[in-house]
Amino acid sequence: FHNTNSFHGFNQAFSSANTSLIILAAPVSIYAAGLIRKDSKLQQTALLSGEAVADSEILTTVFKAVDRRVRPTGFTPQGNYWDSWFEGSRTNGSFPSGHTIAAFSVATVISRQYGAKHRWIPYVAYGTAALIGFSRLSLGAHFTADVFAGAALGYSISRFAVLSN
16 A cells, blocks of 8 residues: 555545544444433443443553554555564554454444344444454555454454453
8 A cells, every 4th residue: 555546535534533533423423312212222332332442442552552563654665564563652553453443343332232133234334344444554554464453352352341241
């Protein structure tokens, strides 16, 4: 992605700020809908989503402080990408992708809560999370492994820590 401008429009739509708003808007709008409709399951889903994001961000902060992986934008296009671990900032590391882990955390909670009744919900939730993950690659903010790890960790946190309680 260093050598192409093909994703310029996509990158503007899925910028870091915009994807953060998308991730935040999902639980907030679900909670608001739950209040308006007096639907406790919607409200509970929103609170579980918030808990999943909080858990994800704690894990992301710990990982980034330990591995300090340099982001792809920290290299020249022909740079040595293999030497990216334990070289970067403790607060702005690359591994795992914080946007991706949060997006998949929210997608998993929503999909598990409503996917059985509405079969289209997992497609929309995970599709949006995958687009957010892809945006992290096309923006040069993360390596592929960062995004895959974020997706796996986000799913796992929501599925096994948040929803199992």
